Amino acid sequence: MQPLTQISASAVPGLIARPGTGAHRRPAAPAPVSPExxxxxxxxxxxxxxxxxxxxxxxxxxxxxxxxxxxxxxxxxxxxxxxxxxxxxxxxxxxxxxxxxxxxxxxxxxxxxxxxxxxxxxxxxxxxxxxxxxxxxxxxxxxxxxxxxxxxxxxxxxxxxxxxxxxxxxxxxxxxxxxxxxxxPAQQPALVSHSSGSTGQPKAIRRSHAVLQAQHAAIKAAFPPWQGQRDFPLFPNVLLHNLAAGVVSVLPAVPWHNLRQLNPARIVEQLQTEQIQTLTGNVAYFTALLAHLQQQPVALPHVVAVGVGGSPVPEPLAQQLRQAFGQAAVHIIYGSSEAEPIAVRQVTDDVPDPLAGYCVGPIQAGLEWRFELLGVLQGRATPGQPVGELWVRGAHVAAPSGEWLRTGDYGYVADGLLYLTGRQGNEQLHHGVQHYQLEHLLYHLPGVERAAARADAAGFTVFVQGTVPPASVAQLLAEQFPQVPVLGIQARATLPIDARHHSKILYSQLR
The missing domain is CATH 3.40.50.12780 (ANL, N-terminal domain)
Incomplete structure (x- = not known):
């Protein structure tokens, strides 16, 4: 069977395949004897x-x-x-x-x-x-x-x-x-952790010794460490990487049992007194930190690099990080516990169109990737663009040998850049549009703290958290997605989010 569409990027070429066919799936080779x-x-x-x-x-x-x-x-x-x-x-x-x-x-x-x-x-x-x-x-x-x-x-x-x-x-x-x-044996699990459970119950993730070593090498290649580097890691995999790379890890003073209770003033104090040079975190963490810095701005000249990930990253948040950390290169890091990183994008003045979804940069070299076709996007920014679930495999992907990891994320590659447009369990297209495209647009609207578009059989029901009037939400969606059926707009004091990152919307719990 021939692929419907062939896409090229700086990584190994990927492809779009018809759903359920397993098109271009390579037969699993006999497993070699694992070195110890x-x-x-x-x-x-x-x-x-x-x-x-x-x-x-x-x-x-x-x-x-x-x-x-x-x-x-x-x-x-x-x-x-x-x-x-x-x-x-x-x-x-x-x-x-x-x-x-x-x-x-x-x-x-x-x-x-x-x-x-x-x-x-x-x-x-x-x-x-x-x-x-x-x-x-x-x-x-x-x-x-x-x-x-x-x-x-x-x-x-x-x-x-x-x-x-x-x-x-x-x-x-x-x-x-x-x-x-x-x-x-290299394929023996070296660590079992758990997913955030954003699309159901948290699942066990088994990373082998070979995969952990490959993930360490991939992070090291994407972000070369240096002697004496002082890093401020929020993610456990970064801490393990730092220990292997000889990087000093200064742990943020956060309540690990509930990141929503963090004190951003204490974090800023650490950044200053510990002379932090690099830091990573998720959207909820940086949202709280930016809110504090906007009220009480301070100079943080030692910080030279910032990485944000763990969930879709709204472009306004990424641009605010550039302003708050004026001397730092800001990167959006897309990946998962099974495959970290998948794509990395440095945030610049060249702002992607939010109607296209979340732009997360080029797929990392050494990864094989493909999309299992869902349909075709028809929005103003993506006319005729095939879209599907992203599958990856490679040395730093935790999947059985020769098998693809289904990421559960939907999107496409255009001009060598990966865009995310939807998430498993909420992926239904309406007039060629997926829910991330609506949500990312709404994050550009003042007063929106969180946004979620639940895909039902007849269209989208939109939920917003923040001070934005529902009428403003309705007007923006009508202007930018005039053909997309919006069944209703619901204002909520809070939206259901995952217990791990406190950043991923739990769509099944939206009411």
Missing amino acids: INYASLILAQLRRHPAQPCLVWPAADGSTSQHTSHDLLQRIATHRQQLLAAGVRPGHSVLLALPVSAELIAGLLAVQALGAVPVLPPAGASAWQLLQLTRCLGIRAVLTGPAASPLVRLAAGLCGVQLLAAVDRPLAAAVEGWEAWPV
Whole structure:
């Protein structure tokens, strides 16, 4: 079968295929024998190479900070490794990490990895039932928890008969030398985390040691690190990358259990006092930070690069980041836990048309990509443009060997740039338009804090959060999308969002 449309880009060429046909799907080749590696070995080597160098700066609730050198972290890893060994944890065993976001969590994760076991991070805000299901489904052998385990964790461990290991709250005199990360098959899971659940229940994401190494290499190629770099990471994968790259990670003082309660004044203070040079975050995080900076502007001359992702990024937010961080290059980073990054775009004065969807830049070199055809866009900015679900595969994609990862995102590539126009579960076209195109337009309207267009059988129902009058929303949509059926416009005090990024709309919960 011939592809309906062939598209070229700086990455490996992609294609549009008819839905359900599997057009141009390559047959899976016999799986080669995996070499034995361990992602933790990269981090251990880096820590041992520079034992006196700070690697983590962690804020405390009282406003103080604790600085951890490479040697400090190595001691904590060695302590947890010794504890896990004594408990009988061996290569291939799964260990649930029920620790708060802290240096102990990082040390525990790396200790589990170093043993060749599989660290499992629970979903954000997991209930007792979810923890119980997790221990059963993933064959959890042990749960590493804090000195005072929560009742939920104790309940899940007791019901499933798994070992409950209270993490030692200070490093012991465990040897930091004389042992190495245990080599395991490259395709063995190195980390199990969970999706945000924006299109349903959070799903387990298994990244192998090979994939983690490839993701580290891909991030390093997109954003080359330098000696002494001081980074301010919000995303866990960036923190692991930093440890492998020798970058100092200064953790933002955020309430990790609920990012909506963050104090932006404290974040700005950290950016100044810690002389942060690079930072990443999601839309909710930067929205709160920008609101504070607009009220109390400060100079942040040390910041040279800003990355924003985790959900669709409205262009007005990206442009505001350029203004707030005047010396910094601002990048929109598109990807997922399974494939990070997929595309990167530097934000400039050349502002893309919001009617075209969200422009996220060129697809990264080394990724194979294709679109499973949904239909054809007919909007003013995209007449006759085929649109479909984006599928990717490559070394830094967590998918079975030779298989495609279905991203759940709909869009197209034009002039070498990837545009996102819709999300799985809400992807229905109406007069050749998808919901992201309406939403991105509305984010350019003053007074819109959040916007969502739910696709029903007859058209779109639009929900807005903010001070914008519904009449202004109706007028703008009628002007720019005159043929698109808008069934109603609903003003809401809040819109349902995911528990992880607090940025992704939960369309199934819109009422």
